Amino acid sequence: MAMACNCRSYVQNARNKTNPSDEPAVTSTDYPCGVCSFCAKIASGTHPDVTQVEPENGTIKISQIRDLCDVLMLRPFECRMRVAIVNEVHLMNASSSNALLKTLEEPPEHTLLILTAHQTSDLLPTIVSRCQHIRFNPVPRSALTEILIRQRGVENKEASVISGLAHGSVSKALGLKSSWMNKRRWIMAEMGKLKESSLHVILALSEKLSKNRDDLPDILEIMLSWFRDILIYPHDPEKVINQDMLDSIRDVSERYIPDRIYRSIQAVQTMLNRIQTSKTNVQLSMDYLLLRLKAFQQ
Ligand SMILES: [Zn+2]
Incomplete structure (x- = not known):
């Protein structure tokens, strides 16, 4: 955009088609x-007229919004339009939202503000009402698989697994490529033997999993896909996302009671929500999560 x-x-192409003195026809x-x-x-993210604001430690601070508003007061340096992209605006607190509201109400000339969020219900209604909404629907799994195979040369089976894990997001599918495939196998193998794992082993695993906070959402998504597959396997093995691990999924699904799988999914989902919205202690949360998951396997 x-x-x-x-x-x-x-701009030049458009000008050539029309009278040069006219505004370019697009x-x-x-x-x-x-x-x-x-x-x-x-x-490459280096243009002075395009500013991106990203959450810092799970929140967009008022100082970030103030800095952005200061930049927007200036005329574009060399472009026609100054563009500001504020990612994940649902992570703004009330004061950041209010600081942005003034600029949204009366945006400076030659300025385009793009806000991204998971859903409008997470935002202040005053923000939502001042924006034009563009919905990004999830890309169908088959289309994602196709993109991975044709554009990235990923092997068919691997492409199918990645597109299942990516929940319709192209950027996520491309991010999950390569190293995550190996991590996924390791995480699922560890999940499968939680029942037999000693406390010492579980705490060591928790330490490894929570080493990098930025990796946690992907790790938890992998766990969710594994539990989902265990739940689905007895009914429709073809719908399993992790098709390359069908044998181990079958073994585990035979000894899991559906009610306990639901509770496991709930526990993982709760941690996923918590790390995305608050400054929780990730190591402690992971210890607690793994011990609960182990208890559900008994
Ligand atoms: Zn160009």
Whole structure:
């Protein structure tokens, strides 16, 4: 979007088609070139007229929003439009939201603000009502598999597993590629033997899993997919996401009571929500989670 607003050859192409003195006509078939100096800088995240705000430690602070508003008061340095992308605005607290509200109400000229969020219900209604909504629906699993195979050369079976884990998100599917496939096998093998694991082994596993907070959402998603597969296997083995681990999923599903799988899923989901919304102690939470999961396997 930022490139589409500012691409140099895109603007030039449009100008050539019309009277040069007119505003450039933009047609639905025009795309940003991706290679001009503006596009290249925007794509690499170094263009001074495109600002991205990301949450820091699970929250968007008021100081970040104030800094952004200060930048937006300036005219674009070289582009036609200054673009600000605020990611995961549901992680703004009330004071950050209010600070942003003023700019949303009266945005400076030549400014485009893009806010991303999982769902509008997480945001202040005053923010929602001032934005135009664009919904991104999940990409079907078959289309994701196709992208991985054709564009990234991922092997068929692996592509199918990754697209199942990615919940319709292309960026997530591309991020899960490679190293996660090995981690996934290891995590699932450890989940499968929790019942026999001693306290010492479980605490050591917890330490390894919670070493990097940024990896935790993916680790927990992998656990969720594993429990989901155990639940689904007896009814429809073809719908299992982790098709390459069908044997171990069958073994575990035979000794799990469905009610305990639901409770395991709930426990993992609770931790996932907690680490995304608060500064919880991840190591302690992981200790607690693994001990609960072990108890559900008894
Ligand atoms: Zn361009």
